[in-house]
Amino acid sequence: MTNHEPVVYIVDDEPSVRDSLTLMIEQANISVQSFESAEAFLSAYEADFFGCIIIDVKMPEMDGLQLHIELLHRKVWLPVIFLTGHGDIPMSVKAIKTGALDFLTKPVTREKLLTCIRSAFTEAKKRVDEAAHKQNALACLAKLTQREREVMSLAVQGCCNKEIAACLGISHRTVEVHKSKIMWKTGSINLLDLVRITREGDLGK
C-alpha cells in the first residue's frame, strides 16, 4: 500500500517551532511536512500519508485535541504525538485515552523527540500491516458462499465435521466438500491459518 518512507507531519501555528523542529528532524534524515493549522492539514491529507503526526495542543480555531478527534472520525490511523506548552495531567490523560501515542512538553529535546518519532513509525508500520492483512482477509472471505461462511464459522469455533453436519442438517460428506473449498478460496494451509484470517477480517465470531 505504502510505497514511500515514513514522514513526520507537523501541525503547529507557530512558524519558529515548525521551522526549528523541521530542521532538527530532517537532520536525522527523516522527511518532514509542516502545516500551520489543523484545517491546512485536513485539506492536504491524502490516503497514502504514512508516518506520524505531531500536533500542538494549543492552536487557534481547531485545537490539537479537536484535530485528533476529527482524525479518528475520518479513520486516519496516523499515530499522534502531542506537543504542549504545559502538560497538565487531565489534558494528557484525555489525549492518551483517545489514543494519542505520546504527550511531549515544550521545549522538547532532540533525543526525546526522535525516540518518540521512531516508536511512532513502528506503530505506523504495524497499523498499515494490520490494515493490509485485514484488506486481504476481507477479500478472501468475500469469495465464500453463504453456506461456506456458516461452515467456516462453526469450524473456527472448534466444531468437528460431524458436529457441523448435525448443526446445519447436512451430510458429513457435504461438510468435507465445503471445508476443502473454504481452504482453497482463502489460501489457508490449515485450520489455524483460517482462524487467523477470520480474525483479521473481523469475522472471528
Added chain:
Amino acid sequence: MDGLTNLSFRALFDAAVEAKLLVDASGRIVLANPAVQLLLGYSEDEICEVTIEMLMPAKYCEQHRHYRAFFSNNPEKRTMGNGKALTALCRDGTEIMLDISLSPIKTQGQLYVLITFIATDQRFKAEEALRASEERLRLAKQAAGLGIFDCDCKNKIIYWDEQMRRLWGQDSDDPVAYDEFLSVIHPEDRAARKAAYNHAIDPTGNGEYSAEFRVIHAASGIERWIVTIGRVHFEAGHAMRLVGVAQDVTEQKHLQKKLQEQRDETESFFKQQVATRTASAIAHELNQPLTAISAYSEVILHALNNEEIDSDKLKGALEGCIAQAQRAGRSLHELLAFLQKSEIKTEQLNLNDVICEALSIAENDGYGGFHKILNLQPDLPAVQGNRTQVQKVLVNLFRNAVEAMRIASVPTATISISVGTLAKANMASVIVQDNGPSLDKDLAKQIFEPFFTTKPSGIGMGLAISRALIEANGGQLWLDPDLNTGTRFRFTLPFAI
C-alpha cells in the same frame, strides 16, 4: 393650749385625713367621718344604717364575725390582715384595697372600736406595675441570655446577677473582686478589654463601654465568647459605677468564623485561579520561543558533533535562536505592561485614617485580637495614593503578622504601627512591626518573590502583590533586616503636592 384640750373627739374624728369608723360591739357603725364617706361612697345617714360586715365582700363576713367576737374578748390596738392589704366593698359594689387598723375605745362601760382605713390602692397598683415590669425585664433577660453587672469602679467590686455568674461559670452569688472577675477572661483578650474599660472610665469621654472577649470557665475549661456593653456613671469627674449587660455570642462567633472560612476559601481559590492563569499565560508566551531556541541549538550542536557543517543552515539556525530569544524578552515586557495596564486612580489620603480603616478590615476578617501600639501622626500632610490599594497592602501585612504570631503562639501578640517622614526623600513612611518570630536571612531574600510562601495554604502572592502595589503608588516596600525578634516591614508613599 387649754382650748386644744377641750377639742372634742368628734371634731378630731371628722378632721382626720384617714377614713375612720366607730363601731359598737354588735358591729353596728355609730360614727363615720367625711373621709370614710368619700372613700366608700356612702352619705352619713346611710352608713350609720349598716353593719361593719356590709362593708366587706360577702365571703369574708362569716369569718369576720368570729374575728370580731375574738377582738371583743381581747381588745387591743392592732392592724388587720398581717400586713396584707384587705378588701373593702364600696356602696356601688366596687372593691378597694385597704390597710386597716383597729383601736378599742372603752367609754361608759361600752366597748367601741375605732377603725382606720388607709387606702393602699394606688400604692398597690404601683407595686403591681413595678413587679410586672421587673418580671418583663427578667423574661427579656432570660430570653436574650443577658447577664447584668454593676461594677463599683472605686472599690473594684462587681455585683452581678445569676445569668452573669452563669456566663462566668461561677456558682457563688457574692459580689466578686475585680481581679477575680478578670482572671476568667482569656489572656489574649485582656489587653483589648482593658483598653475598652480605660476608654469608658475616661472622664473626658462619653462613658460608653463596649468589649468583646472570651471567658474560660474555671471548672470545665469551656471557652465562651462574650459581648458586653455598659455605661459609666461619673461623679465629680470620677468614674463611680459601670453598669452593663453581657451576652454569650459563642454560637454567632462560630457561625461567623465558618462563613469567614468559606469566604477565605473562595477567595483563595479565586487567587489560585488568577495565579494559574497568569502562570499559564507566561508559560505559553515563553514556551514557543524556548522550544524553537532549544531545537535550533540542538540542530547546531548535532551538526558540529558530526562535522556536517552546512554554514548556511547553521547561520539560519543561529539567527533563529537570536530572533526567538529577543521575542521572548519582548513577550515578557508586553505581558507585564498588560498586567499593570489598569490605571491607578489616586487621591489625597490621610495615612492615619487609612491605617485605622485597614485595622478594622483586618479585625473584621478574623485577623484581630492583637495588641495594637499606634504611633500615628495627626499632623502628617496628605499622601498621594490609591486608598484601596494602600489598605490592601496594610491588611496583608497585618494578616501575615497575625498568622506568623499565631503559628508561633506568641503570648501577647503585638503589632506596632508607626507613621513617620523620610525627610530627604520627601516621603511618608509606615512601619509595621510584630513581635512574632524573626525571619532568617535566606527567607528574607525570597519573601517578595512571587509564589514564595511558608504557609501551607498560601499561594505566595501576597507580598509580591503588595510590593507591586506600593511601587505602582510611587513608593517602596521592604523588610528591615537583622531584627532579633519580630518582623518589620516598612513602606513609603509620596506626599501629595
